[in-house]
Amino acid sequence: MKTLLIFLSIFVVTFSQPTSGPCFQSTRLTTESMNCTDKGYFELIQCFEKYCVCVDPLTGHEADGTKTFSNRILPTCGPCFIKVAKDVSTSGINDRLPICDSGNG
Secondary structure, rough: OOOHHHHHHHHHHHOOOOOOOHHHHHHHHHHOOOOOOOOOEOOOOEEEOEEEEEEEOOOOOOOOOOOOOOOOOOOOOHHHHHHHHHHHHOOOOOOOOOOOOOOOO
């Protein structure tokens, strides 16, 4: 019984990744893997081998001026992208999401 529970736990963790959403669709098509939320949107902060950056949770596009010079330093993300990330994590895309650009992100 204990072995079965361990197997099921591993199975759920392994296969609970999103299978739809903008992040899932984008990362399937690109070579640079980005982190997705459990709802299929882009994680607000993305860290790679040499840097971290804030991205638009809906598109994955980098916010201007947020790239750091180390993957150990987290960027400061703008209030617009922070609000979008919070909103899509709780209720998904809706008509009340703010419109962000790379400058006000």
